[in-house]
Amino acid sequence: MKIEAPIEYRELDHTADVAIEVDGAVEEEVYARAALALGQMLAGGGPLTQAVERTLEPAGHDRVSQLIGLLRDVLAAFYDERLILSAIDVRLGPPFAATGWFCHWDPARHGEGVDVKAVTYGGARFEPKGGGWSARLIFDI
Amino acid sequence: MKLEQLDDQRWEIAREGGMRVPGIVYASRAMMQELRDEPALGQVANVAHLPGIVRASLAMPDIHWGYGFPIGGVAAVDEAEGVVSPGGVGYDINCGVRLMTTKLVVDELRPRLRALAEALQRDIPAGVGERSRAVGTLDAGETRRVLQNGAAWAVERGFGCAGDLERTEEGGRLEWAEPERVSETALRRGGDQVGTLGSGNHFIEIDRVDEIFDAGRARAFGLFSGQLCLMIHSGSRGLGYQVCDDNLAAMDAAMARYGIAVPDRQLACAPIGSPEGSRYLGAMAAAANFAWANRQTMMGLAQRALARVLAISDAELGAALLWDVCHNIAKRERHVVDGREQPLLVHRKGATRAFGPGAAELPAAYRDVGQPVMIPGDMGRASYVLCGTARAMSDTFGSSCHGAGRVLGRRAALRQAKGRRIDLELRAQGIEVLSRAVKTLAEEMPEAYKDVSQVVDVMHDAGITTKVARLKPVAVVKG
Numbered sequence: 001m002k003i004e005a006p007i008e009y010r011e012l013d014h015t016a017d018v019a020i021e022v023d024g025a026v027e028e029e030v031y032a033r034a035a036l037a038l039g040q041m042l043a044g045g046g047p048l049t050q051a052v053e054r055t056l057e058p059a060g061h062d063r064v065s066q067l068i069g070l071l072r073d074v075l076a077a078f079y080d081e082r083l084i085l086s087a088i089d090v091r092l093g094p095p096f097a098a099t100g101w102f103c104h105w106d107p108a109r110h111g112e113g114v115d116v117k118a119v120t121y122g123g124a125r126f127e128p129k130g131g132g133w134s135a136r137l138i139f140d141i
Numbered sequence: 142m143k144l145e146q147l148d149d150q151r152w153e154i155a156r157e158g159g160m161r162v163p164g165i166v167y168a169s170r171a172m173m174q175e176l177r178d179e180p181a182l183g184q185v186a187n188v189a190h191l192p193g194i195v196r197a198s199l200a201m202p203d204i205h206w207g208y209g210f211p212i213g214g215v216a217a218v219d220e221a222e223g224v225v226s227p228g229g230v231g232y233d234i235n236c237g238v239r240l241m242t243t244k245l246v247v248d249e250l251r252p253r254l255r256a257l258a259e260a261l262q263r264d265i266p267a268g269v270g271e272r273s274r275a276v277g278t279l280d281a282g283e284t285r286r287v288l289q290n291g292a293a294w295a296v297e298r299g300f301g302c303a304g305d306l307e308r309t310e311e312g313g314r315l316e317w318a319e320p321e322r323v324s325e326t327a328l329r330r331g332g333d334q335v336g337t338l339g340s341g342n343h344f345i346e347i348d349r350v351d352e353i354f355d356a357g358r359a360r361a362f363g364l365f366s367g368q369l370c371l372m373i374h375s376g377s378r379g380l381g382y383q384v385c386d387d388n389l390a391a392m393d394a395a396m397a398r399y400g401i402a403v404p405d406r407q408l409a410c411a412p413i414g415s416p417e418g419s420r421y422l423g424a425m426a427a428a429a430n431f432a433w434a435n436r437q438t439m440m441g442l443a444q445r446a447l448a449r450v451l452a453i454s455d456a457e458l459g460a461a462l463l464w465d466v467c468h469n470i471a472k473r474e475r476h477v478v479d480g481r482e483q484p485l486l487v488h489r490k491g492a493t494r495a496f497g498p499g500a501a502e503l504p505a506a507y508r509d510v511g512q513p514v515m516i517p518g519d520m521g522r523a524s525y526v527l528c529g530t531a532r533a534m535s536d537t538f539g540s541s542c543h544g545a546g547r548v549l550g551r552r553a554a555l556r557q558a559k560g561r562r563i564d565l566e567l568r569a570q571g572i573e574v575l576s577r578a579v580k581t582l583a584e585e586m587p588e589a590y591k592d593v594s595q596v597v598d599v600m601h602d603a604g605i606t607t608k609v610a611r612l613k614p615v616a617v618v619k620g
Contacts, residue, residue, distance in 0.1 A: 013550045015179075015206045061394060064406070072386060079330050079379055082270065107270060112580060115269040115340040115620070117382045118232045121389065121406040122208030123180075138208065140232050140382070141341055141551075 001028055002099075004087040005048045009037040018114065018139045019123070023132060030126065030133045031067055031090040031098070035074050038139070039085030042078055042105070044113030048086035050101035057097045063126035066096050067135055071119040077102060084110065116141055142186060144177075146170075150603040154182065154198075159404070160189040166200040167542075169599050172591070175548070176204065184211040187404045191216060192412075193223020195478045195485065199537055201492050202599040203546030203591065207231070209407030212491035215540045217476065218413070220484040224401065225418045226410035227392065227425070229488030230471050232385045234425055235432035236376030237467035238515045238543075239309070240526065241440055242362075243447070244459030245369040247349035247615055253451060254347065255573045258616040260446040261345050265439050267338035267620040268577040275442055278333040281325065284380075284431075287335060288320035291430030292437040292465075295335075300441025301462065307504045309465040310494060313433040317473075319423025323380070324387050327424075331380025331431055336438035338375050340578070340620030342585060345443065346372045346517070348524060348612035358528050358609045361510045362463055370612060371447070371460075372524060373439050374517055376469065377432035384428045388421040413486055422471070429470060436465060463526070464513035468493045468543035476538050487538045495529035495541035495606050514606050518545045518593030520574055520585060520617040521567055525597045527606035541606040542597070545590035558583035567617075576619035585619060 012019040020037050024030035039048065054077065058069030070090070077083040083102035090098040105113075118140040125136040143155040147165075152173055154164030164185040168176060176182060181204050188210055189198040195217050204213035209228030216229055250257075266274060276298075279287065287294045292306055292313025306313050338345060350368040353359045364370075377384075392409040395417045396402070401410060411417035444460045451458070471488045478485070496502060496512040503512055512529040522545075533539050549557065563582040567574045576582050600606045 011552060013552055015181075015547050015550050016212065018551065059390065065390075065393060069390070072390075076326060079383075080326070105270060111269070112578060113269055117341075117379070118386055120208040120232075121393065121409065122228075124406065140208065 002087055002089040003029065003032040003036060005036045005040055007033050007036045009033060014138060017141050019136065021134065021136045023129060023134045025132045027133050028090040028092060030135045031070055032088045034067060034135050034137060035070055035085055035088050038071050038074050038116060041114040041116055042084045043110050046106065046110035046113065048084060049103040050086050051104055052083055052102045054100050054102060055097065056100050057095060060096060064124045067126050068119050068121060068124060070098060074100065075116060075119060078105065114141055142182060150599050154186050160186060162189050162194050162197050164189055164200065165197040166204060167202045167599055167603060169595065172202060179206060181206045181211040184209065185214065187408060188214055188216050190403055191218060191224055191226060191408065191410060192401060193218035195219055199540070201542035202596045203491065203542045203544050205546045207490060209405050210490040213542060213546060214490045215492045215538060216488045217485040217538045220413055220473065220486050223413055223486060224410035225413050225422055225471055225486055226408055226488065227385045227388045227421055228407045228409065229490050230425060231469040231490045232382045233376035233469055234381035234384060235429035235467040236469040237432060237436065237465060238372060238374050238517055239436050239440060239465035240463040240515045241371040241443065242364065242461050242463050243369050244457065246367045247369045248367060250369065254616045256450050257347060257447060258573045258575050258618055260450045261443055262575045262618045264442050264446045265336065265338055265345060267618065268340050271337055272333040273336045276335045276438060279335065281328045284328045284332050285320040287434045288318055288323060288427035288430050290314060292433040295434045295437035295441065300438045305437060305462040308462045309433060310467055313437060313465065315426035315429050317423065318426035318430050320427045322420050322424035323384060323427050327380045327383035327387065330383045331378055334378040334380065335435055336442060337378060338439065338620050339378055340581065343375045343620050344520065345618045346614050347616040348372055349615050350610055351523065351613040352611045354608040354610060358510050361507065362513055362526060362609060363461060364526065364610050371443055372515065372517060373436055375436055375439065377428040378435060380431050381428040384424045388424065391417050425471060429467060432467065433465065464515065466493050466515060474538070477535070485538065489540055491543045492540045493543045494539055495533045496539045497529045497531040497534045514541050516542060516544060516593060516597055519587040519590040520614055521570060521572060521587030523593055524612045524614065525593065525608060526610045526612065527597065527600065528609050529606055530604055532604035533606060537605055541600050545593035545596055547589055548591045549589040551584045554584050554586055554589040555580065557588060558586055572614050573616040574619065581619050
């Protein structure tokens with residue numbers, strides 16, 4: 001199921017960094033929404049096109065580590081190639097994998113983006129919620 | 142959680158459950174009122190679960206919510222039986238502060254302050270995605286040389302002078318660095334970032350020495366009233382983050398094999414001598430060296446910018462490094478525990494080494510007075526130069542606070558700043574502030590931080606670090 005930005009996510013209060021919460025009817029949707037939330041933060045409200053396609057095969061041995069692995073791969077694409085995630089199709093597998101569509105970072109259009117430096121395990125959750133699923137993450141900025 | 146006040150500056154979190162030692166938090170009564178409902182105190186207790194931790198899980202008065210460890214946390218573990226935790230160092234390995242003194246007097250240069258700030262902003266890239274211009278993009282081989290040689294790499298390329306190295310913690314190089322332990326991804330993230338500031342709370346600040354508290358130590362440190370100084374706060378950039386990420390994932394997967402259980406996955410750790418522990422420490426030391434090279438390069442660029450804008454010679458500028466401290470690091474040190482000196486690995490996460498007089502690790506110029514400790518505040522109030530004491534050696538493994546500590550979350554700060562021009566408010570106070578990202582100024586506004594003077598007073602009154610001088614910002618460049 002391919003999901004495209006923009007998506008809705010909740011930003012939670014955190015003293016020093018950014019905490020977010022995303023919901024989904026199924027697990028794949030939660031992974032996808034969390035990854036797209038990261039893309040939207042990096043874009044800072046700038047436009048998100050789908051110019052480049054990549055296969056992502058993140059490491060991880062449970063839901064939380066897979067979620068963090070996926071978002072770390074999204075962040076690595078930004079730091080390695082200046083690519084921002086704009087759409088994603090997550091497959092639970094095994095193996096756990098995703099296809100991501102990215103746009104090129106443009107300082108003129110994405111200059112207000114958040115400088116997300118890391119996806120942390122601190123307080124990370126991935127759990128059932130109201131018949132669906134929910135995840136919470138803290139980004140180091 | 143059972144919290145007991147020990148004296149005017151210290152609070153104890155009693156041992157319970159799997160805690161191996163108690164927690165000790167340095168805070169005034171007023172600070173503790175604010176802290177009581179914060180997750181940070183629970184993190185102090187969580188750190189006390191680490192295998193091999195000795196005496197106490199410590200927190201400095203700038204404590205706030207971190208990942209795994211609180212920011213402002215100190216944990217020393219027995220080197221033979223203990224663990225190393227990347228969360229106890231933080232993502233920005235060897236994030237730190239250096240203070241450069243000059244022969245200049247701020248009040249004679251007030252009309253030029255904005256031009257100076259603009260030159261610093263132009264010459265030292267800052268913010269998201271900015272790449273090094275002065276150094277360019279280094280290939281993997283050259284980046285490994287940075288990781289091996291630290292600040293000396295920058296000095297060899299004309300940024301600063303050899304004398305700067307002896308005024309840098311560890312001489313600007315941890316000799317046990319193992320660049321081969323740093324991943325290709327980390328090398329790529331850092332390859333174009335030597336000489337870049339970063340973003341968030343990183344800054345370059347021109348300060349005026351506002352008040353001297355200890356004339357003797359101020360003289361030893363080369364400080365005088367009204368003096369123009371330059372403070373740089375930055376770290377190991379993307380390379381350090383990647384080193385932390387790479388190793389957290391490995392340790393998270395390995396903990397079960399070592400029979401280690403911790404209350405928060407961000408406290409992932411491994412025995413110091415294990416393959417995972419050794420790999421992390423070698424890579425961490427390499428990232429620390431990268432950070433020293435980065436700050437050394439930026440100081441060199443800043444010296445050139447000041448001399449150019451003011452059209453003065455290097456001799457007239459008289460730039461000298463006072464000291465460079467790291468405040469996110471794990472260090473191999475010897476401290477007395479239960480009456481016996483023993484080798485420890487001291488994790489300082491948002492905490493500064495603060496060795497007292499006589500420490501062999503200090504350069505001759507400071508050995509009799511103690512180690513300088515720089516504590517940056519917010520961009521509107523003050524920063525401090527402190528000095529380490531014998532009390533720090535006995536009570537806190539030679540550690541002190543590292544900054545003001547945030548009191549407002551970024552979203553709360555943005556809400557409070559709505560409709561305001563933080564740059565104009567600060568200019569009205571005589572402080573020029575520049576930032577490429579408008580949002581950064583709101584997130585970093587003075588009210589977002591504790592009053593650094595109160596933080597420093599707790600450390601001073603506890604006898605951990607004594608006040609030497611207060612600096613006031615007059616021009617600030619943010620990422």
